[in-house]
Amino acid sequence: MWVSFQYQDNRRLLQHLHPVAALVYLGVLGGLTLVFAHPLYLLGLLVVILLAIQAVDGLKGWELCLKFTLGMSLLILLINLLVVRAGETVIWWGPRLPVLGELTISVEAICYAATMCVRLLDILSVFYLFNRMLHPDQVLRLFSRFAAQSALVLSLSTRMFPFLLREVHNLQEVLSIRGVDFRKGTGKERLQKYLSLFNLLLLNALENSLETAEAMQARAFASGPRSRYRKEVFRPRDFLCLTGSLLALFVTIYGQIYNYSTFHFYPQLGYLISNTMTLVVLGIILVLLSLPIIISWGWQHCPYFNARI
Amino acid sequence: MPEKIISFLLQLRPDWGLLSMGIIMVALVLFYWRFERYSITAREVALIAALATIAAVSRIPFAPLPSIQPTTFIVIISGFVLGPPAGFMVGSTAALVSNFFLGQGPWTPWQMWGWGLAGLLAGFIKITFPNTGSRGLLIFCFFWGYIFGWTMNLWSWMAFFHPLSWTSFIATCAASFWFDTLHAVGNVAFYWLFGPTFLKILRRYSRKLRVRQILWVEEG
Incomplete structure (x- = not known):
């Protein structure tokens, strides 16, 4: 869905x-x-x-x-x-x-x-x-220019998200190979199985985060200005879209100032086309x-x- | 013309839907700007990102259940252990990242605010009352279920109801009462089940964040 x-x-x-x-x-x-x-x-x-x-x-x-x-x-x-x-x-x-x-x-x-x-x-x-x-990456790349640390946290988290979802399935598989059946047992027993799964997931994620940090340090994180490897090109189509959007905004302000685009509901309905x-x-x-x-x-x-x- | 502009601004003022969205966006920008001012280590960045991802992923299996989600308790514990700035970042990042997969909507800035504030306040609780135990955190988790719901209601109340009145706000909160109650009870249950272990693990990892550099000077 x-x-x-x-x-x-x-x-x-x-x-x-x-x-x-x-x-x-x-x-x-x-x-x-x-x-x-x-x-x-x-x-x-x-x-x-x-x-x-x-x-x-x-x-x-x-x-x-x-x-x-x-x-x-x-x-x-x-x-x-x-x-x-x-x-x-x-x-x-x-x-x-x-x-x-x-x-x-x-x-x-x-x-x-x-x-x-x-x-x-x-x-x-x-x-x-x-x-x-x-695409989320396009937005994050744009914001990394102004807010490098925040964009990095968001970017890392976006990358980890599908990885962690796969990790849940992997851990479930490993546990079921070791004889843990998540569908069997009383409510309390099943809860304990999920509890151990959650703890494993947490430990794995935190351990991986330390490895990520080491990799970041090895790549000279925070040692100077952030490197950028991709440059977005501003083409004529972007100029046209930007101009169209901004002009629409100005016309809206004009319409609102002169009440051409306003409508009042209370106490009685206004005219739809005044x-x-x-x-x-x-x-x-x-x-x-x-x-x-x-x-x-x-x-x-x-x-x-x-x-x- | 100036009178027209003033009357336009006055006319815009009652449009609280737009105004409240603007205020929330500015508040979020200010918090992120503050976070940018901290000199942060690679370990802290990676840990915050990992916790935010866990909080975001935990929304997925519970998505079909209304308002029951472990995100709130994970954010609260993160803020409590790692401090207010990290707590805010874990909460707001969890909301934004999970919505990249579940779908962004007008609710995103409000969720970022609601969860970010939960992490931030949990951090301040730790600073103000260092001896806060499980009971205190349980109470905080329970009440945040309602506060989060009321925060989310604020925007829909301001954007879709006119004229604004306390009766309409109470009616909006009444409509979400059972969802908020489920959220609050869910938070308590998650904390009760996973909280103590989570706290223990996270405290251990937060100690690993502190690295002491020892300068070795050889004689001669």
Whole structure:
């Protein structure tokens, strides 16, 4: 189940962007989902995010986000409907409860809760895109320039993770060869078997960490500035994606300042489209955010375009 | 224009979802920046990474069980034995690395904060009360199950509920009460089962971190 949340190189352009361009694009997408409360803007963002997910061949695994959102939506709906009393258009009066007071359900609360469910789906989808678009090593390499020690701890830990998972299976095998059957025995006996497995795993991991430290020292760890063997190239496509993301951010700030992209739910619902600028600003933001997706399409289908960027 | 910008900032202020995420990110950056200022040995780096990996890996077998995970107790013991900075690094790294495999989400910075803080506070407990025994750590493990849950609830409360009120926050915490209770009870059970051995092993390895250099000068 978790495999779909992990990075898989599908040889797509979005997966080969410069980490700065990719992080800014994802950061802008994530930030905008939290800035906007306008239902049309959140739905528009969802469309762009889904197109980006499609561009990295990840639409199949995205169903998990949808399932998770459905589960959480129930909670968001329930609490917003039962607790929030700021709406004026009340459609149901319920009994008076000891802690919650008089139960009322308003149209405003329903609309707000539904919009927040879309926001949740947007946020989860952005993080899903992050998982599919950026390899952890790319991010760690980028941060190792500013925070060498922290990036090294993270990098070592990421490397050790699959190794330690294999180690659990290896130790289980060794113990079962020696006659330890993890499926047999009373609860207490089985617990003791797992206890010894955990202790062995801990001892092995700590012993290996000392060996790693010796290897690091042999390679002159902390004796001078950190060596870098790989240099990420900043290509025209990265410049285009970065410009598109930053322009989208500026247009968002403009839209928020002049209230073209804002929407108020309480005490009464505002107009979904208050003037034509609401749609114009939305259109510009969506086009700018779709720029990496359009470039990705061109990169895949047009050899000349591919060579130029 | 300046009035428009001020009104925009005032308008942004109630958007606590964005603001709280920003605050958590800044706090994490500050902690990592502080960690960068320490001169750290290769042994310490490798040990912190190994403990963070153990804490991260231990999430995998328990992933299908809601809120039961040994990560919290491993982070607390690490912080208690190795000190506040190492405790914070073990906790925050465990959250980030395990989510590289389980899936990153809006919960990642909050988990990094929740577990990082658990390790940090455990380290401070050791400094402030050096004689803290198993009973004290058991109580800390139990209460951190709830504090971790409330920390995680904070963001969902701020991002998805409006207007914010104590009633809606209590309702959010009430919805997660059984999950938090399972987490708290799980922490106690893990500490009770694995804690004493883990403490003993980790203390032994923490002593190995301290290396004394003896300068040998030959006469003549």
